[in-house]
Amino acid sequence: xxxxxxxxxxxxxxxxxxxxxxxxxxxxxxxxxxxxxxxxxxxxxxxxxxxxxxxxxxxxxxxxxxxxxxxxxxxxxxxxxxxxxxxxxxxxxxxxxxxxxxxxxxxxxxxxxxxxxxxxxxxxxxxxxxxxxxx
Numbered sequence: 001x002x003x004x005x006x007x008x009x010x011x012x013x014x015x016x017x018x019x020x021x022x023x024x025x026x027x028x029x030x031x032x033x034x035x036x037x038x039x040x041x042x043x044x045x046x047x048x049x050x051x052x053x054x055x056x057x058x059x060x061x062x063x064x065x066x067x068x069x070x071x072x073x074x075x076x077x078x079x080x081x082x083x084x085x086x087x088x089x090x091x092x093x094x095x096x097x098x099x100x101x102x103x104x105x106x107x108x109x110x111x112x113x114x115x116x117x118x119x120x121x122x123x124x125x126x127x128x129x130x131x132x133x134x135x
Contacts, residue, residue, distance in 0.1 A: 001114045001115065006071065006072055007028075008028070008029070008071045009072065009075070011029075011032075012025065012117060013115060016115070016117075026130075030094060030095055030127065032093075033091055033092060033093055033094065034069045034071065034092065034109070035069065035089050035090070036055050036069050036070075036090045036092060037055065037056045037076055037080055037089045038053040038054060038055055038086065038090060039054040039055075039056070039088075056068040056080075057105070058108065060106070060108075060118070064105075064120075065105050065106070066106035066107055067101060067105055067106070067107050067108070068111060069097065069108070070110055071109060073091070075110050075113060075115070079113070098124070098128040099131070103121070105121055
C-alpha cells in the first residue's frame with residue numbers, strides 16, 4: 001500500500017483494520033477535508049469560466065449513482081487517468097460536499113484503491129442529517 005498521506009487516510013486505515021469503530025471514523029470524516037475532482041470546462045489560465053463545478057459521478061453495478069471523492073489529490077491520480085476531462089478539483093470540507101449533494105447518491109472514497117470505502121445512499125443521507133444538526 002502507498003504511504004498514508006494525511007490524518008484522514010490514517011483514520012480510514014485504522015477503521016479498515018478494525019482498530020477504530022466505524023461510527024468514530026464517520027465522525028472523523030465529518031471533520032475532515034476531501035478532494036473532489038471536477039470537470040474542466042475549458043478553464044483558461046487555471047481560472048474556471050463557470051461557477052458551477054461538475055463533480056465526478058459514476059454508477060455502480062446496481063445502477064446507483066455515486067459521487068467520487070478522494071482523501072488527497074495524490075490518491076486521485078491513478079483513478080483520474082480514466083477520466084481525463086476531470087483535470088481539476090476542490091479540496092473542501094466533507095460537510096460542504098454533503099450540504100451540496102442531492103439525495104439518492106452514494107459516495108465512493110478512493111475507488112479502486114486499497115484505502116477505499118463505498119457508502120450507500122442511506123448512509124450518506126444519515127451523515128448529511130447528522131452534519132446539519134447543531135452540536
